[in-house]
Amino acid sequence: MSKGLFLDRDGTLILDKHYLADPAGVELIPGVVDGLRRARSLGYKLFLFTNQSGIGRGLHTLDDVLRVNARMEELLGLPHPLFTDICIAPESSDQPPVYRKPSPRFIVETIARHSLDLTQCWMVGDREGDIQAGLNAKIGAAAVCTGKYDAAGWATLALPGVPVFPSFSEFAATLR
Numbered sequence: 001m002s003k004g005l006f007l008d009r010d011g012t013l014i015l016d017k018h019y020l021a022d023p024a025g026v027e028l029i030p031g032v033v034d035g036l037r038r039a040r041s042l043g044y045k046l047f048l049f050t051n052q053s054g055i056g057r058g059l060h061t062l063d064d065v066l067r068v069n070a071r072m073e074e075l076l077g078l079p080h081p082l083f084t085d086i087c088i089a090p091e092s093s094d095q096p097p098v099y100r101k102p103s104p105r106f107i108v109e110t111i112a113r114h115s116l117d118l119t120q121c122w123m124v125g126d127r128e129g130d131i132q133a134g135l136n137a138k139i140g141a142a143a144v145c146t147g148k149y150d151a152a153g154w155a156t157l158a159l160p161g162v163p164v165f166p167s168f169s170e171f172a173a174t175l176r
């Protein structure tokens, strides 16, 4: 069985520019390349799991999101395909959720499809929805401080048993 990392995009891998539609605006968060390289070398399959409610709100299109993703992968410069699968949830928060985090649906389906060992899977992200999606799927959930919350902000949310890391690279350094 394989190990899996489910990774939020905005605020976790790249700076959260809020409804980013222009690939020129993509900026990697420091340490992400080394963290992803480490995870791959340890045998983790990588899955990108991103809520993009700007699509549902009509602020930008799926093509915009795909162009931003492509620019992110270009900047990462890691061997292709970097991600085994990608889920872009387009629903806005007032539309019925299908894959939108905190729904665990993508994680649950992916674990089954790729025969992942759920005791060796993590969801990593910068918002409560990321953490809840991981917990709802009964995998590990880890919080990073490169997006919505700093360490003090996460502390006020009091998510028991959820480790908080300064950034993805510090999380990746704990992987075995």
Ligand SMILES: [Mg+2]
Residues within 6 Å of the ligand: 008, 009, 010, 011, 012, 016, 125, 126, 127, 147
């Ligand atoms: Mg995020």
